[in-house]
Amino acid sequence: RDIAAEVGIKQSSLYKHYKSKQEIFDTLIDTMQSRFRDASASFQLPDGELQEMAREYATGGNEVLKKISSEIFHFYLKDPYASQFRKMLSIEKYKNEEIDRIYREVYIDAAISYQAKLFEEMIKQGFMRQASPEVMALQFFSPIFLLLNKYDGIAEKEKEVKKILEKHIEQFDMIYRKEAI
Incomplete structure (x- = not known):
C-alpha cells in the first residue's frame, strides 16, 4: 500500500508487476547490488x-x-x-x-x-x-x-x-x- 501510494499507482497495479511483497523486496536488493557493482566499476577498485x-x-x-x-x-x-x-x-x-x-x-x-x-x-x-x-x-x-x-x-x-x-x-x-x- 505504501509503495503504491508513493509511486502514485493503485495497490492492485503494483501486483501486476510483482507477485508478492517478498518479490518487491528481492527486486530492491538486486537493484542495490547492481547499482553498487556499477558504481564500483567507476571507482576503479582494484580487482x-x-x-x-x-x-x-x-x-x-x-x-x-x-x-x-x-x-x-x-x-x-x-x-x-x-x-x-x-x-x-x-x-x-x-x-x-x-x-x-x-x-x-x-x-x-x-x-x-x-x-x-x-x-x-x-x-x-x-x-x-x-x-x-x-x-x-x-x-x-x-x-x-x-x-x-x-x-x-x-x-x-x-x-x-x-x-x-x-x-x-x-x-x-x-x-x-x-x-x-
Whole structure:
C-alpha cells in the first residue's frame, strides 16, 4: 500500500508487476547490488585475486585508499537509491528478522570480512604490521560507518566529513603500514 501510494499507482497495479511483497523486496536488493557493482566499476577498485588487490592497495599508498574510501562513502551517503535503501533497512530491521540479517550482512559483516581478508594478505606480503586482521578491519570500518550515520542528510557538512574521513585513513595507515625498507 505504501509503495503504491508513493509511486502514485493503485495497490492492485503494483501486483501486476510483482507477485508478492517478498518479490518487491528481492527486486530492491538486486537493484542495490547492481547499482553498487556499477558504481564500483567507476571507482576503479582494484580487482582480481586477493593477492593482487592487496598489492595494489599497498603500493598505491594512502592516497589510493582515501580516494576509494571517499567514493564508496559518498556513494552510500549521496546516491539517492543507496541512501534510501540503507535508511529503509535501518528502519525495517527492527520489525523483521530477515531484514535485520540482510542489513548486518550488507553494511557490517561483508565489509568487515572483506577488509579483514585484505589486511591479512597485506600483512602476509609485508606491507602492514603484524596485528589481528579482524581488529584492524573493525578499527578501519567502524569510524566510516559512524560517519556515514552521523552525516547522513547533512549536505552542508560534506567538506567536514571528507576531511575527517581522510584524517582517519591517514592515521590508520600511519599505525599499521610498515615503513618502506
